[in-house]
Amino acid sequence: MLKDFFPKKRKYATLPQEAPQPTAGGKKEIPEGLMVKCDACGTIMYAKELANNLKVCKGCDYHFPMSASERLGAVLDKGTFVEWDVGLRTADPLGFPGYEEKMSDIMAKTGLTEAVVTGFGRVGGWPVAVGVMDSRFIMGSMGSVVGEKVTRAIERAHQQRLPLILFSASGGARMQEGIFSLMQMAKTSAALARFQGAGGLFISVFTNPTTGGVSASFSSLGDINLAEPGALIGFAGRRIIEQTIRQKLPEDFQTAEFLLAHGQLDAVVHRKHLRDMLINLLDLHQVQGAGAAFNEETETKEAFHG
Amino acid sequence: MASELEFERPLAELRRKITELRRFAEEKELDLTAELQTLEEKYRQMEEDIYAHLEPWQKMQLARHTARPTTKDYIERLFTSFVELHGDRLYGDDPAIVGGIGKFEGLPVTVVGHQKGKDTKENIARNFGMPHPEGYRKALRLMKQAEKFARPIICFIDTPGAYPGMAAEERGQSEAIARNLREMASLAVPIICIITGEGGSGGALALGVGNHIYMLEHAIYSVISPEGAAALLWKDASQAKRAAQTMKITAQDIMEFGIIDGIVPEPRGGAHRDVDEQARSIAQVLRRSLAELGRMSGDELIAQRYEKFRAIGRFYEQQQAAR
Secondary structure: OHHHHOOOOOOOOOOOOOOOOOOOOHHHOOOOOOEEEOOOOOOEEEHHHHHHOOOEOOOOOOEOOOOHHHHHHHHOOOOOOEEEOOOEEEOOOOOOOOHHHHHHHHHHHHOOOOOEEEEEEEEOOEEEEEEEEOOOOHHHOEOHHHHHHHHHHHHHHHHOOOOEEEEEEEOOEOHHHHHHHHHHHHHHHHHHHHHHHOOOOEEEEEEEEEEHHHHOOHHHHOOEEEEOOOOEEEOOOHHHHHHHHOOOOOOOOOEHHHHHHOOOOOEEOOHHHHHHHHHHHHHHOOOOOOOOOOOHHHHHHOOOOO | OOOOOHHHHHHHHHHHHHHHHHHHHHHHOOOOHHHHHHHHHHHHHHHHHHHHOOOHHHHHHHHOOOOOOOHHHHHHHHOEEEEEOOOOOOOOOOOOEEEEEEEEOOEEEEEEEEOOOOOHHHHHHOHHHOOOHHHHHHHHHHHHHHHHOOOOEEEEEEEOOOOOOHHHHHOOHHHHHHHHHHHHHOOOOOEEEEEEEEEEHHHHHOOOOOOEEEEEOOOEEEOOOHHHHHHHHHOOHHHHHHHHHHOOOEHHHHHHOOOOOEEEOOOOOOHHHOHHHHHHHHHHHHHHHHHHHHOOOHHHHHHHHHHHHHOOOOEEEOOOOOO
16 A cells, blocks of 8 residues: 555666665565564564564564554554655755765665655544654655655644654764755754644654754654654764763663653653554544644744645 | 964965064174065965865864854954853753853844863863753753843854763753754744854754854854764765865855855954954944844744745655656
């Protein structure tokens, strides 16, 4: 079903496929029918079994990273997703060496066009604007297109009076687009200022990993900030901090549980409860149907981008 | 030139020769006026040539120069009756960010800025201008206060980045930066940002959501430090020179991208050569900017700031292939 939203005819060249590179997320993508070994506890299980368990290890509850389509499948009501802005492509503003090749390579490998998929869908019947980042796509990094898609999703949520749910998974701003990537932090946050200022509900769900420019912009700005167990969440990378302060960091440093203990999250929610949690939260924010909280006056006064 | 940079050595060399020759002429009571004049002329030309054609890497060195004027240097020169205000009312007072109220040519304004030190001792005290969350929260508190009292806000930006430390993470570095980005977007007073030295990533941007944004001539603004980029790209931090070029971080690059509103000229050789002159050219920019923004209503200011950032991004829309 979800595959339908990605065009089959590609407008970019597909490079000859080499043996799959064991990238961060890659080693967990094992073809159907094979066995999977849990990174955390070593339990061996059928891939299908893992998929049926929302990609959570039956041995230790380790939450495997989910692709954007797996996430949408796990959260939304079946058949309700309509994708937005599929056609946006980066213009490679710095002419960064190797960037275009990297993009077409990653597009071919993942079947995605960018590190975030946005659109309309329903969760337990409630209509929502939803965005899901996919960490397989250049570390889920945010460049011009991710910033634009997230901003447009926020603006559409505002226009259509939809609650907004964003699942983040990102290493931060995309280096290859330099200052343009940095500015997406301000752009998305400014869009949230309008949306939230007008009464819009934004539920942010941190998934493993969310760091750098994404955690330091829209991800941290939820009216409600949730995270999956064990998710790595932080501003600076662990290695950089260890180099800076010259000391070993605690084992659980920058995990969802660590953030919860330090008052940075509303709740850590097991993946098997996440959908119900979202449905409950959406329900709690509806008084007279979708988007009742929106301020009429602000809504009608402001102009929006297409 | 006590603190000369590598590319400035030929200049320093020539200056030494001129000084020696002059002394020699005095000692021996020789008339070498013509020779000295030629050398002085040569010096001027060399100087012009060097500073007019600085490589990004060289600009970065100027932007990070230990003698580079800091926010406090500008506050002293630009604002009268300045009162520094401390603390975020939540946790502490971050010395890496200073802020307060003063008058710019008679007009009360709120000023916030990163604060670096000029020597090791000062830099340790100021944490090298790398703020913790309480710094950003102090800045936001002062900016909200400015809004309440209808004062324009002037931000001086000069930081290697937000501090990457354990305490910073525990207290929500990400949240503090993110909140500033969102809240600055909705302030109903003029915000003018000037990147005076290093515009280091999110730690700089957290004071950078302005109606007007300017950069000093040799300032840089970057999503990641050239050292960091080199380490990621080529697994080699010593390739920073190359990364500085690739990342397009100079004021001239950023201006060409349409992200800033103007470049403030620096005295020849950089801001540290003549802080008073530098302050005067900043004052000129502030005067113009404040006059322009002062005519706008709160709603107009918010809308202008929104549109400014809304428009940033380089992408195109591909027609979807038929299903």
